[in-house]
Amino acid sequence: MESAPAALILSTRRRVLTGSSRDLSRAYAKGNLIRVRAGAYYSKPAWLALKAWDRYTVTVAAVAAVDPSVRFCFLTALRIWRLPLPSVPEHVHILTSSRHKAGRLASTTRAARDAKTGLTGLESTRGYGLFRHHWEVDTVEAHGFAVTSLAQTVVDCAVRMELPAAVAVVDEVLGRRCKVGPGLSRAELQQASARLGSAAKLRRLMDILALADEASESVGESRSRALIHVLGLPAPVLQHSFRDSEGFIGRTDFFWPEFGVIGEFDGDAKYLEDEQLGGRSTREAILAEKKREDRLRALGYKVVRWDWKAVTNPELLRQKLAAAGITTRKSPSYGRIPLALPGD
Structure with missing residues (x-):
């Protein structure tokens, strides 16, 4: 700003x-x-x-x-x-x-x-x-x-935001995506939580920190992972590398080895922003992604994709993952995500 x-x-x-x-x-x-x-x-x-x-x-x-x-x-x-x-x-x-x-x-x-x-x-x-x-x-x-301060701002917001948004913020400051300096540690965020003065908010922050993962590479991935947790689905492996006889294929957003399923979040930036395109045209990026997916499927894996619409609709994401064979292990809680009022 x-x-x-x-x-x-x-x-x-x-x-x-x-x-x-x-x-x-x-x-x-x-x-x-x-x-x-x-x-x-x-x-x-x-x-x-x-x-x-x-x-x-x-x-x-x-x-x-x-x-x-x-x-x-x-x-x-x-x-x-x-x-x-x-x-x-x-x-x-x-x-x-x-x-x-x-x-x-x-x-x-x-x-x-x-x-x-x-x-x-x-x-x-x-x-x-x-x-x-x-x-x-x-x-x-x-x-x-x-x-x-950065730490205080993150804590104040995280405990009052819905879980997907809160996880996206914490992932951003913990990981290499952070654009506001060297980022923060979990210890620094815990120290900033002292002012909250509420046991419920402190528990909320601890839950968010437990779910946060520095390996997440985009806001869409962070929000997806939080929804996967809320849906009661098994946690995926992040940024897993795949190779075939031709060599390195790439790293995937999500991987469930026990189900043989790869998950990919498709944000618009992947095909529209210059930084993501790396000098390629949108058409070239789409073609390269198709070839990459074909190589992953040839290894015997299912590949399921979703976009921002699914990230804002837990039921749609659940249906996409269920169709790929990712089954629920506990009762979903997306209708009961706690949300504190900003004015308290």
Whole structure:
């Protein structure tokens, strides 16, 4: 996240440059600007063209610009640390030192109403309010923002997220996928859990740490593995290498040797992002993957594939794995994944 997107217009900055910010109020009244926060404006056409994540990013930047003392936490801090989130948060999460100020505040993103239609143009876009958390915790600077530390952010979020999302976050900071420095150890996360003050949350964190695996190579793999656990299915071997008479075939996402089944998560990035394509075209990547799968099948293994749709639908994933012969060993619990409220 950038600390100050170029298109964010601050009334304080305008007054310093020109001596007045009345032109912003006039542009707002004419419908040319939207007010993200009091004193922070954005081009209305540009705002409407933004994707939801980008609108959230601009809102976070606006909150920080209007109040330089603000400290971010929970899901907003997770976003600032550039760790995976399953969806755009409903609020910008900040810390407050006053217990009486804790709680939700509605979005302040506003636009002037059209004199003819009475509409603002923001009816189909979501604004983001504030969620103040009264948590006694230190903060650090990350990417231009004051946020809870990496370890504290991961712990605070993991114990309040659904299991697949929590495992994906912990896998990210434990493993080589971590893009925010050297990553963290399990011991560091356990130390950060001291502030939780809840036996239930501590047990939750221990369960997540027990399930986390540094070998997972993508968010989709992490979420898949968590769902496999929740479904009561046997744990697969991760990143197992296969060879045949021609030599090395590759490493697979999941492998159940007792069932002779290989599982592969197919995210869009594998066939669309330059980093994943490694200089190949999408067509070449698909062809190479087909040849790789043919070689695996020739060794006598079944290969089952799934994508993001199955990762968000436990029953669909269960059906795909059952069709390949992966049987349930205990009662599935996907209807009972514990989920704590973010405001506690």
